[in-house]
Amino acid sequence: MTSADASARGFEAAEFGRRLGRAQTVMKQHKFDALLCTTPANIRYFTGFDTQFWESPTRPWFVIVPLAGDPVAIIPEVGASVMARTWVKDIRTWPAPRPADDGTTLLAAALSGVSRRFGRIGPELGREMSLRMPVTQFLELRSLVRSELADGSPCLWEIRMVKTEAEIERIRRICRIAGDAYEALPGRIHIGDTERDACRRLRADLVERGADAMPYVAGVSGPGGVPQIISAPNDRRLEDGDLLFIDTGSTCDGYFCDFDRNYAVGEISSAVKRAQQVVWDATEAGIKAARPGAIAEDLWRSMAGVLSAGGSRGNNVGRLGHGLGLQLTEPPSNMPGDRTVLQAGMVLTIEPGMEYAPGKMIVHEEDVVITSDGCELLTRRAPRELWTIR
Amino acid sequence: MTSADASARGFEAAEFGRRLGRAQTVMKQHKFDALLCTTPANIRYFTGFDTQFWESPTRPWFVIVPLAGDPVAIIPEVGASVMARTWVKDIRTWPAPRPADDGTTLLAAALSGVSRRFGRIGPELGREMSLRMPVTQFLELRSLVRSELADGSPCLWEIRMVKTEAEIERIRRICRIAGDAYEALPGRIHIGDTERDACRRLRADLVERGADAMPYVAGVSGPGGVPQIISAPNDRRLEDGDLLFIDTGSTCDGYFCDFDRNYAVGEISSAVKRAQQVVWDATEAGIKAARPGAIAEDLWRSMAGVLSAGGSRGNNVGRLGHGLGLQLTEPPSNMPGDRTVLQAGMVLTIEPGMEYAPGKMIVHEEDVVITSDGCELLTRRAPRELWTIR
Numbered sequence: 001m002t003s004a005d006a007s008a009r010g011f012e013a014a015e016f017g018r019r020l021g022r023a024q025t026v027m028k029q030h031k032f033d034a035l036l037c038t039t040p041a042n043i044r045y046f047t048g049f050d051t052q053f054w055e056s057p058t059r060p061w062f063v064i065v066p067l068a069g070d071p072v073a074i075i076p077e078v079g080a081s082v083m084a085r086t087w088v089k090d091i092r093t094w095p096a097p098r099p100a101d102d103g104t105t106l107l108a109a110a111l112s113g114v115s116r117r118f119g120r121i122g123p124e125l126g127r128e129m130s131l132r133m134p135v136t137q138f139l140e141l142r143s144l145v146r147s148e149l150a151d152g153s154p155c156l157w158e159i160r161m162v163k164t165e166a167e168i169e170r171i172r173r174i175c176r177i178a179g180d181a182y183e184a185l186p187g188r189i190h191i192g193d194t195e196r197d198a199c200r201r202l203r204a205d206l207v208e209r210g211a212d213a214m215p216y217v218a219g220v221s222g223p224g225g226v227p228q229i230i231s232a233p234n235d236r237r238l239e240d241g242d243l244l245f246i247d248t249g250s251t252c253d254g255y256f257c258d259f260d261r262n263y264a265v266g267e268i269s270s271a272v273k274r275a276q277q278v279v280w281d282a283t284e285a286g287i288k289a290a291r292p293g294a295i296a297e298d299l300w301r302s303m304a305g306v307l308s309a310g311g312s313r314g315n316n317v318g319r320l321g322h323g324l325g326l327q328l329t330e331p332p333s334n335m336p337g338d339r340t341v342l343q344a345g346m347v348l349t350i351e352p353g354m355e356y357a358p359g360k361m362i363v364h365e366e367d368v369v370i371t372s373d374g375c376e377l378l379t380r381r382a383p384r385e386l387w388t389i390r
Numbered sequence: 391m392t393s394a395d396a397s398a399r400g401f402e403a404a405e406f407g408r409r410l411g412r413a414q415t416v417m418k419q420h421k422f423d424a425l426l427c428t429t430p431a432n433i434r435y436f437t438g439f440d441t442q443f444w445e446s447p448t449r450p451w452f453v454i455v456p457l458a459g460d461p462v463a464i465i466p467e468v469g470a471s472v473m474a475r476t477w478v479k480d481i482r483t484w485p486a487p488r489p490a491d492d493g494t495t496l497l498a499a500a501l502s503g504v505s506r507r508f509g510r511i512g513p514e515l516g517r518e519m520s521l522r523m524p525v526t527q528f529l530e531l532r533s534l535v536r537s538e539l540a541d542g543s544p545c546l547w548e549i550r551m552v553k554t555e556a557e558i559e560r561i562r563r564i565c566r567i568a569g570d571a572y573e574a575l576p577g578r579i580h581i582g583d584t585e586r587d588a589c590r591r592l593r594a595d596l597v598e599r600g601a602d603a604m605p606y607v608a609g610v611s612g613p614g615g616v617p618q619i620i621s622a623p624n625d626r627r628l629e630d631g632d633l634l635f636i637d638t639g640s641t642c643d644g645y646f647c648d649f650d651r652n653y654a655v656g657e658i659s660s661a662v663k664r665a666q667q668v669v670w671d672a673t674e675a676g677i678k679a680a681r682p683g684a685i686a687e688d689l690w691r692s693m694a695g696v697l698s699a700g701g702s703r704g705n706n707v708g709r710l711g712h713g714l715g716l717q718l719t720e721p722p723s724n725m726p727g728d729r730t731v732l733q734a735g736m737v738l739t740i741e742p743g744m745e746y747a748p749g750k751m752i753v754h755e756e757d758v759v760i761t762s763d764g765c766e767l768l769t770r771r772a773p774r775e776l777w778t779i780r
Contacts, residue, residue, distance in 0.1 A: 009586075009624065053620040055606045055639055056719040057518045058712070077706040081749075082621040096708050097723055099517065125525040127489065128447045135515040135525065136541055151526055196399075204597040207590055212622070215605070216445045230443040231472040232602070234399065249445055316467040318486050322448070329446040333487055359471075 009212075009253045011048055013087040015166050019046065020071070023159045027067050027122075030155040033147060034114045035065040036123040037156075038132040041326040044254050045160055046071050048086045052213070053079070059096040060133035062107050063088075066114055074107050104137055108144035121145065122152020128331055129153045157331045161323060162345040168369050170255035171324065171347055172378050174211060175367055178250050179380040181205040182261040186387050191240060191266055195219045195233035198244060206250050216249030216258070216328050221265070224272045225360025228316065229260070229353070238389060240266030243362065249328035256328050258349050259365040259379050264386040273386075275356035278310030280384050282352035283364045286321065286334070290348060290368050290375040296332035296340045303334070303352040312354035315361055321351035324367060346370045347378070399602075399643045401438055403477040405556050409436065410461070413549045417457050417512075420545040423537060424504045425455040426513040427546075428522040431716040434644050435550055436461050438476045442603070443469070449486040450523035452497050453478075456504055464497050494527055498534035511535065512542020518721060519543045547721045551713060552735040558759050560645035561714065561737055562768050564601060565757055568640050569770040571595040572651040576777050581630060581656055585609045585623035588634060596640050606639030606648070606718050611655070614662045615750025618706065619650070619743070628779060630656030633752065639718035646718050648739050649755040649769050654776040663776075665746035668700030670774050672742035673754045676711065676724075680738060680758050680765040686722035686730045693724070693742040702744035705751055711741035714757060736760045737768070 023046070027035060037043050040054045043063045062074040073088050076096030083091050094106050111121055123138070124131050131138055142149050163171070181202055188201045199219040206214055219233030220226040221244045229245055238244060247260035262276070282303040289302035303320045304312075319338075323330035324347045332340035334348070342348075346369070353363030364382060368375040413436070417425060427433050430444045433453045452464040463478050466486030473481050482500065484493050501511055513528070514521050521528055532539050553561070571592055578591045589609040596604055609623030610616040611634045619635055628634060637650035652666070672693040679692035693710045709728075713720035714737045722730035724738070732738075736759070743753030754772060758765040 050622045051620050052606045052608065052622065052639075055717070057520065057717055058719050058723070059708075076708065078618065078620060078708060080706065081618040085621075097725070098708075099727075123525075127524065129524060130447065130520060130522045131525050132520045134517065134519060134543070135513075135521050135528065138525065153524070200597055200600075204594050207594040207597065210590075213604070213607075216442045217603075218442065228468065228471040230441050230468060231475075232440045232442065316470065318449075318466065318468060318488075327445070327447060329448050333448070335487070337489075 010050070011166055015164065016046065016048060016087050018164065020065070023065060024067055026155055026159050030122070031118040032120050032122040032152060032155060033067050033116055033118050034111070034121045035152045035156060036111070036121055037063040037065065039124055039129060042124060042156060045326055047073065047083065047088050049083055050254065051082060060102055060137065062103060064110055064114065067117065068115065072110055074103055074110055102137065104141055104144070108141055111145045111147065116147065119147050120150045121147045122155055123149055124153050124156065126151040126153035127157065129156070160325060161331060162343055163325060163347050163369070167255060167325065168345070168347065170253045171257060171367065174250055174252035174255060174257040175259070175378040177206065177209045177211050177252065178248055178257045178259065181209055186263060186389050189389055191238050191390060194235045194237050195221050196235060198238070199233040199246065202246060202248070206248070210252070211250040212252055214248060214250045216247070218247040220245045222360070224269055225275070225356065225362055227359040227361060229361065229363050238265045241268055243268065243272060244389060245363065247365065254326055256324055256326070257367060257379070258324050258328050259367050260363060261382060262362060262364070262386055264388045266390060268386070271356065275354065275362050276386055277384065278307060279352050279354060279362050279364045280382070282306035283350055283366055286350035286352060287366065287368060287375060287377065290342065290350065290370060292342055292344050292370055292372065294342050296334050296338040296342070297336055299334040299350065300336060307352055307354045310354065311356060313356065315353040315355050315363065317353055317363065321349040323347065324349055342370050344370050344372050400440070401556055405554065406436065406438060406477050408554065410455070413455060414457055416545055416549050420512070421508040422510050422512040422542060422545060423457050423506055423508050424501070424511045425542045425546060426501070426511055427453040427455065429514055429519060432514060432546060435716055437463065437473065437478050439473055440644065441472060450493055450527065452493060454500055454504065457507065458505065462500055464493055464500055492527065494531055494534070498531055501535045501537065506537065509537050510540045511537045512545055513539055514543050514546065516541040516543035517547065519546070550715060551721060552733055553715060553737050553759070554735070557645060557715065558735070558737065560643045561647060561757065564640055564642035564645060564647040565649070565768040567599045567601050567642065568596065568638055568647045568649065571599055576653060576779050579779055581628050581780060584625050584627050585611050586625060589623040589636065592636060592638070596638070600642070601640040602642055604638060604640045606637070608637040610635045612750070614659055615665070615746065615752055617749040617751060619751070619753050628655045631658055633658065633662060634779060635753065637755065644716055646714055646716070647757060647769070648714050648718050649757050650753060651772060652752060652754070652776055654778045656780060661746065665744065665752050666776055667774065668697060669742050669744060669752050669754045670772070672696035673740055673756055676740035676742060677756065677758060677765060677767065680732065680740065680760060682732055682734050682760055682762065684732050686724050686728040686732070687726055689724040689740070690726060697742055697744045700744065701746055703746065705743040705745050705753065707743055707753065711739040713737065714739055732760050734760050734762050
C-alpha cells in the first residue's frame with residue numbers, strides 16, 4: 001500500500017486562506033455579512049474538517065464565514081479537539097446532544113455579533129442544498145437573529161464551482177485510482193457472477209488502491225443495455241450478451257470522482273455495439289465543447305446532437321453531466337436552460353446517455369477540468385471498444 | 391465470497407405491509423393524515439428503495455405515507471424503474487432536474503389529494519432529522535398546501551424505534567461481519583503502520599466479508615488513550631504504548647452496526663489497563679440494565695456509576711449510547727433527561743467512555759436488542775483484556 005500512503009491528505013492553511021479570500025469577494029457581490037454553513041461539504045470546504053461523523057444525524061454543526069475575518073466554528077463538544085487540528089482558531093462548543101437547545105442560542109449570539117453592513121446572512125436554503133439542522137430549529141433561529149437570513153446557496157455555489165489547483169489534484173488522484181480499478185475488473189469477475197460480486201470486487205480494489213471512501217457505487221446489468229443507472233447492485237447473474245454498467249463516486253481527501261464504465265458480457269449484439277459507438281462519439285463531442293466561455297447548455301447541445309443523429313430515444317437522467325467536487329454532483333447541469341459560463345478551474349462530468357431500444361440505455365461518463373483554452377481529461381478515456389467480461 | 395452472497399438482501403412486501411400498519415396506528419395517535427418523507431432512511435423504511443444516489447444533492451425525492459392506503463412515491467424520472475421494483479405501486483415522476491419546479495407542484499397536488507381527517511401532514515421537521523429538500527422549496531410548498539405541515543419527527547421515531555424481526559436480523563448480520571473483521575485486524579497490522587493503514591485494512595476486510603458499505607469509519611490513536619473518537623484516520627504511526635481506537639458504522643441491506651474496538655499497541659501502562667477494565671465493567675452494567683420497562687436514563691445511570699467510581703473525569707461524547715438501525719445513531723439517547731421507555735425490539739448501543747487523564751479517553755461500545763425479559767447482545771462481546779498489535 002506504499003504508493004497510496006505516499007499521497008498526503010489535508011491542505012495547508014494558506015489554501016484555506018485563499019479560499020476564504022475568494023469567498024469574501026463573492027460574498028460582497030452577493031451582499032452577505034456572513035455565510036452560515038451546516039452541511040459536511042461546505043464545512044469541509046472552509047475548515048478542512050475531516051470526519052464521517054456526519055452519518056450521525058443527532059447533533060447539528062455550524063460554521064460562520066464572515067465578510068471580514070476568519071471562520072467561526074460553533075460545534076458539539078465531541079468535535080472540539082478535531083476542529084482544533086484545523087486552521088480554525090475560534091471554536092465555540094456546547095455539550096451536545098442537548099435537545100432543548102442544541103446550539104441555537106450559542107449560534108444566535110454569534111450571528112448577532114457579526115459586523116452588520118448589509119444586514120443579510122446566508123444559510124444554505126436553496127439550490128442543491130439541504131440545511132443540516134431541523135427546520136423547526138432554523139425557524140427558531142430566524143426569530144432570534146436581527147439580520148435577514150437569505151438564501152446563501154447561489155453565493156456558495158459560485159465560490160465552490162471554481163476549484164483551486166489543490167482541489168483539482170485530489171480529483172485527478174481519485175480519478176486515477178478508480179480508472180485503474182475499473183480497468184482491472186474484467187480480470188476479477190466472470191460470466192455467472194452477480195452484480196453484487198462485481199461491485200464488491202471493485203470496492204475492495206478501490207480500497208487497496210487508496211480510495212478513502214466509496215460513498216456511491218451503482219451496479220446494473222441487463223441484456224444489451226440497462227433500464228436505469230442508479231440502483232445498488234443485486235443478485236442478478238451476468239449472462240452472455242449483457243451490458244454491465246458500474247458507476248462510482250469514490251473519494252480521496254474528501255473529493256469525488258464521478259464516472260462510469262460499461263462492460264460487454266460475452267458476445268453483445270451489433271445493435272449494442274452501434275449504440276456504444278454513438279455514445280462514445282457523443283462523449284468526444286462533449287469533451288471538445290468543454291472550454292472557457294462556453295455555457296453548460298452548449299455542452300448539452302454538442303452531445304445531444306450526436307445522440308439524436310445516432311438514434312437516441314432520449315434517457316431518464318435529465319441532463320448530460322454536471323459539476324463535481326466535494327460532492328458527487330454539483331452545479332452546473334449540462335442541460336437546456338443552464339446558462340452557467342464555464343471558467344478555468346471548473347470540474348465537470350461529460351455524461352451522454354441514450355436509450356436505443358425500450359428499457360435499453362447506455363450512459364458514458366468522463367471527468368474534465370476546464371483550462372485556459374479548453375479542458376483536461378481527469379479520467380483515462382474509456383476505450384471505444386467495450387472491455388469484455390468472459 | 392460464497393457465504394456473504396448466500397445472505398439475501400431486501401424484504402418481502404409483507405414486511406412493508408406490517409411496517410405500514412404499525413405506522414398508521416402511531417400516526418392516528420399523533421393525529422396525522424399523512425407523513426411526508428424526504429430522507430434516505432425514512433424513504434427506505436417505507437419502500438425498501440435501495441440506492442446510494444442520495445449522494446447527489448441535486449434532486450429532491452418524496453414519499454407520502456397516508457393514514458389509510460398505501461405509500462405514494464413522487465420522485466425524479468431517473469428513479470422510476472428502481473422504485474417500480476419495490477412494493478410501491480403509485481409512482482409519480484417529473485423530469486428532474488427542473489430548477490423552476492423540482493416536484494413542488496406535483497407534491498402539492500398529491501398532498502392536497504390526501505384524505506383530510508386531522509388537517510395535519512407531518513414532514514421531517516424536528517429531532518435528529520434534516521429535511522432533504524431546500525428550505526425555500528419547503529416554504530413554497532407550505533404556502534401551496536391547505537393542511538398544516540407539522541413536525542412529523544416524533545411520530546416517525548416512535549415508528550422506527552421498535553424494530554421488526556427482519557430488521558434485527560440485518561443488524562445481527564452486520565454486527566457479526568464487523569466483529570470478525572475487528573478480531574482479525576491484529577493479524578493484519580503492526581507497530582509502525584499508520585492509522586490510515588489500519589482503517590484501510592479493516593475496510594478491505596469488511597468488504598470481503600460481505601458488508602455492503604462502510605459509511606462510518608473513525609480511527610484514532612494516542613499514547614495510552616485518545617482525545618476524541620470521531621476523526622478520520624491520519625498518517626500518525628502506531629507506537630509502543632498506544633491505544634488504537636476504531637469505530638465503524640458499516641451496513642448490510644441498509645442497516646447499521648455501530649460499535650468500536652480498542653487495541654493495545656505493544657506494552658501499555660498499568661493506568662491504561664485499569665481504565666480499560668473500568669470501562670469494560672461499565673459496559674457489563676449497561677448490558678444488565680438494558681431491559682423492557684427501564685428508561686434510557688437508567689442505562690446512563692448504571693454505566694455512569696461504574697465510571698465515576700473508577701475515576702472518570704467525564705468525556706466529551708455527551709451520552710453513553712443511543713438507538714441504532716437504518717441510521718448510525720437514532721433516538722433514544724442514554725443520558726440524563728431521556729425518559730424513553732425501553733421496549734422489546736429496540737436496538738441500542740451501550741457506549742460508556744471515560745477520560746482517565748487529560749486528553750486520554752477510552753470508549754467501549756456494544757450493540758444490543760431489547761427482548762421480552764432483558765436484552766440480547768448483537769455484537770460478540772469485546773474481551774476484558776485488550777487485543778494487542780505488535
